Amino acid sequence: xxxxxxVVVDLPLKNxxxxxxxxxxxRLSDKVVIGDKVLVPFGNRRIEGYVVGEGKKGDFEAxxxxxxxxxxxxxxxxxxxxxxxxxxxxxxxLVSSLKAMVPSxxxxxxxxxxxxxxxxxxxxxxIVESLKSRAPKQAKLLSxxxxxxxxxxxxxxxxxxxxxxxxxxxxxxxKGFLEYRNESVRRDPFAHxxxxxxxxxxxxxxxxxxxxxxxxxxxxxxxxxxxxxxxxSGKTEVYLQAIDRVLRGGREAIVLVPEISLTPQxxxxxxxxxxxxxxxxxxxxxxxxxxDEWRRIKEGKIKVVIGAxxxxxxxxxxxxxxxxxxxxxxxxxxxxxxxxxxxxxxxxRAKKEGALVLMGTATxxxxxxxxxxxxxxxLIELTxxxxxxxLPPVEIVDMREExxxxxxxxxxxxxxRGIEQVLDKGEQAMIFLNRRxxxxxxxxxxCGHVMKCINCDLSLKYHAxxxxxxxxxxxxxxxxxxxCPECESLYIKYFGVGTQKVEESLNEEFPTAKVARMDVDTxxxxxxxxxxxxxxxxxxxxxxIGTQMIAKGHDFANVTLVGVVTADxxxxxxxxxxxxxxxxxxxxxxxxxxxGDKLGKVIIQSYTPDHYSIQFAKDHNYDNFxxxxxxxxxxxxxxxFSSMINIVISHKDEAKVIKNTNKxxxxxxxKILEMDSEEIMILGPVQAPLAKVRREFRxxxxxxxxxxxxxxxxxxxALIELxxxxxxxxxxxxxxxxxxxxx
DNA sequence: GTGGGATCGGTC
DNA sequence: ACCGATCCCACC
Numbered sequence: 098x099x100x101x102x103x104v105v106v107d108l109p110l111k112n113x114x115x116x117x118x119x120x121x122x123x124r125l126s127d128k129v130v131i132g133d134k135v136l137v138p139f140g141n142r143r144i145e146g147y148v149v150g151e152g153k154k155g156d157f158e159a160x161x162x163x164x165x166x167x168x169x170x171x172x173x174x175x176x177x178x179x180x181x182x183x184x185x186x187x188x189x190x191l192v193s194s195l196k197a198m199v200p201s202x203x204x205x206x207x208x209x210x211x212x213x214x215x216x217x218x219x220x221x222x223x224i225v226e227s228l229k230s231r232a233p234k235q236a237k238l239l240s241x242x243x244x245x246x247x248x249x250x251x252x253x254x255x256x257x258x259x260x261x262x263x264x265x266x267x268x269x270x271x272k273g274f275l276e277y278r279n280e281s282v283r284r285d286p287f288a289h290x291x292x293x294x295x296x297x298x299x300x301x302x303x304x305x306x307x308x309x310x311x312x313x314x315x316x317x318x319x320x321x322x323x324x325x326x327x328x329x330s331g332k333t334e335v336y337l338q339a340i341d342r343v344l345r346g347g348r349e350a351i352v353l354v355p356e357i358s359l360t361p362q363x364x365x366x367x368x369x370x371x372x373x374x375x376x377x378x379x380x381x382x383x384x385x386x387x388x389d390e391w392r393r394i395k396e397g398k399i400k401v402v403i404g405a406x407x408x409x410x411x412x413x414x415x416x417x418x419x420x421x422x423x424x425x426x427x428x429x430x431x432x433x434x435x436x437x438x439x440x441x442x443x444x445x446r447a448k449k450e451g452a453l454v455l456m457g458t459a460t461x462x463x464x465x466x467x468x469x470x471x472x473x474x475x476l477i478e479l480t481x482x483x484x485x486x487x488l489p490p491v492e493i494v495d496m497r498e499e500x501x502x503x504x505x506x507x508x509x510x511x512x513x514r515g516i517e518q519v520l521d522k523g524e525q526a527m528i529f530l531n532r533r534x535x536x537x538x539x540x541x542x543x544c545g546h547v548m549k550c551i552n553c554d555l556s557l558k559y560h561a562x563x564x565x566x567x568x569x570x571x572x573x574x575x576x577x578x579x580x581c582p583e584c585e586s587l588y589i590k591y592f593g594v595g596t597q598k599v600e601e602s603l604n605e606e607f608p609t610a611k612v613a614r615m616d617v618d619t620x621x622x623x624x625x626x627x628x629x630x631x632x633x634x635x636x637x638x639x640x641x642i643g644t645q646m647i648a649k650g651h652d653f654a655n656v657t658l659v660g661v662v663t664a665d666x667x668x669x670x671x672x673x674x675x676x677x678x679x680x681x682x683x684x685x686x687x688x689x690x691x692x693g694d695k696l697g698k699v700i701i702q703s704y705t706p707d708h709y710s711i712q713f714a715k716d717h718n719y720d721n722f723x724x725x726x727x728x729x730x731x732x733x734x735x736x737x738f739s740s741m742i743n744i745v746i747s748h749k750d751e752a753k754v755i756k757n758t759n760k761x762x763x764x765x766x767x768k769i770l771e772m773d774s775e776e777i778m779i780l781g782p783v784q785a786p787l788a789k790v791r792r793e794f795r796x797x798x799x800x801x802x803x804x805x806x807x808x809x810x811x812x813x814x815a816l817i818e819l820x821x822x823x824x825x826x827x828x829x830x831x832x833x834x835x836x837x838x839x840x
Numbered sequence: 841g842t843g844g845g846a847t848c849g850g851t852c
Numbered sequence: 853a854c855c856g857a858t859c860c861c862a863c864c
Binding site: 101103104106108112113116117118119120137138139140141142144152155157158159160 | 861862863864
């Protein structure tokens with residue numbers, strides 16, 4: 098009886114996004130399971146594919162599988178279900194979702210030729226005695242191996258241990274006292290770091306309650322838990338104790354952290370508690386390292402995985418808990434296909450596998466907090482910092498007043514004084530500026546008025562080419578006004594101050610201070626990130642200037658001042674999440690100070706100091722912020738009150754792009770008209786904010802509506818129709834479901 | 841994506 | 853009628 102199996106081939110193409118049926122040759126008939134990676138004939142080529150199910154003989158002649166790759170299966174039945182959900186929800190090919198789950202690149206076990214004793218310990222000891230006088234080096238080497246039988250070293254490394262060369266080793270091998278053996282080795286990404294064993298802290302009374310609730314969640318309904326805890330309230334300790342519980346119950350845990358927090362210190366914290374059971378998965382690992390960690394998870398050697406976004410796919414079979422630290426972080430959304438959000442995938446995976454999701458943050462995303470308030474997630478809170486440390490006082494400086502008083506510096510008098518004092522006392526300051534490369538906005542320096550789109554109430558973006566203002570949601574355009582439309586002042590300013598300019602200015606104003614800058618430009622080289630941080634920690638640097646990079650997680654006891662050069666940069670981004678981002682950022686930055694025994698202080702400069710995102714950050718008051726922001730989202734029907742899909746069309750030929758995007762817009766509009774529904778809105782077509790990327794022009798259409806399923810359906814039908822009408826196969830269409838940014 | 845067969849149009 | 857370029861489409 099022939100056995101047939103269904104395989105999805107590794108070609109990201111619409112036409113082949115379905116299973117193909119292959120016959121198993123006799124020799125493999127009982128060796129193939131779902132999740133195996135196989136090599137199959139496809140057309141006149143050989144192609145890799147993944148087994149997704151049993152097949153049956155059809156009305157075509159099935160070809161035979163060529164080979165099955167080792168180390169399979171690469172995914173379980175449940176993970177296949179999850180991949181199907183991702184493909185369906187995020188509109189991507191099944192094979193793309195599957196490939197996100199499996200280790201990529203060359204899948205090989207690394208081997209090395211190690212040197213081991215050829216005789217028993219007892220015999221070897223006798224040999225040592227006999228060698229002592231005539232060949233002392235050989236004797237020394239041999240006794241080293243007797244004393245350290247666990248060492249699995251290659252010839253040169255072993256020779257180094259006793260200050261000799263590998264010829265000593267080969268002499269011993271020739272005499273039959275030692276032998277070479279090929280052993281597989283693990284590529285350990287953290288081999289060079291030592292971990293100090295740590296014990297659980299005794300929890301604060303607040304932490305105790307929270308931990309109890311989590312344990313109840315683990316045993317009970319496993320409804321996702323939102324842990325809202327102020328910065329410095331000890332969320333990590335809560336995670337550690339929850340994980341401990343899960344491990345004791347014989348299950349496994351995944352800890353997702355934002356890429357930027359995945360530092361050796363973070364890993365050390367987990368390894369310190371759980372030792373060798375901890376594994377790490379992230380994009381910086383070499384493909385070999387990633388494969389080894391992946392295999393150790395599968396083999397059950399690892400019980401806790403800590404990693405970035407993709408670690409949500411760790412191949413555990415008895416998953417009990419997924420922790421999502423800093424739940425609101427936008428790095429959890431994958432930027433390329435499949436454009437999944439790790440938080441959503443985690444919730445779905447946990448549901449399928451009976452695990453609990455625990456997401457923690459000081460500043461929940463609006464989406465998640467809304468769900469928590471709706472009862473879809475369980476909300477628990479940590480309101481106090483550990484050791485009773487207070488949250489630092491926050492001072493908001495109105496930069497309009499500074500200008501009126503004749504201060505044209507980028508530092509207010511207050512921040513200037515603050516820096517002076519810090520330098521006097523030998524303490525440290527962090528100066529934060531969130532300057533995004535291309536986005537600038539136009540603002541009146543006298544009254545703070547920002548030029549906004551009349552249709553969207555979003556800030557207009559300055560386009561240098563045409564020297565005009567433009568809304569990238571609806572394409573509304575206007576000229577840059579010569580005088581402020583609000584107060585008729587002539588002080589119209591194009592904002593675009595970057596960290597470099599701040600550095601220059603600090604050096605001018607405080608020539609004796611040691612200033613360093615940390616942003617994408619200064620940390621591009623490997624290790625430079627750690628180097629800057631360790632210099633700051635050791636006190637070699639007085640003032641650290643930086644972008645978001647310095648806002649996260651770091652714990653510097655001597656930092657007593659945090660300055661935000663302008664809170665407006667992120668606030669005036671043309672994005673409905675600008676207010677949310679600003680609040681999150683300010684809250685996080687503020688959390689960087691007052692973590693030691695000294696009191697900290699935060700100074701935020703702004704031209705729009707009355708904005709609720711800034712005002713509520715001053716009081717560290719998330720709930721008030723949430724109420725204001727959710728009202729705005731409700732009024733404007735933005736998420737969480739609607740869903741969105743961003744469709745970007747790109748091609749080298751701009752005319753082609755415009756033609757296709759316009760046509761797609763027409764098709765979408767007529768479809769929505771047919772549906773006789775007011776529910777779906779179409780924004781665009783407009784030129785994408787990143788209008789040209791790698792010589793390709795980009796235009797986009799945004800769909801917005803209550804029902805994500807309907808949005809997807811309309812989008813799908815429209816894209817099929819577009820292809821029929823235009824018949825163009827070479828234009829690129831990229832679909833982003835629940836986009837976090839429209840760029 | 842890619843090769844092969846169908847299709848179209850130009851050329852001897 | 854024959855041949856190369858282009859289109860189309862199936863690939864199990």
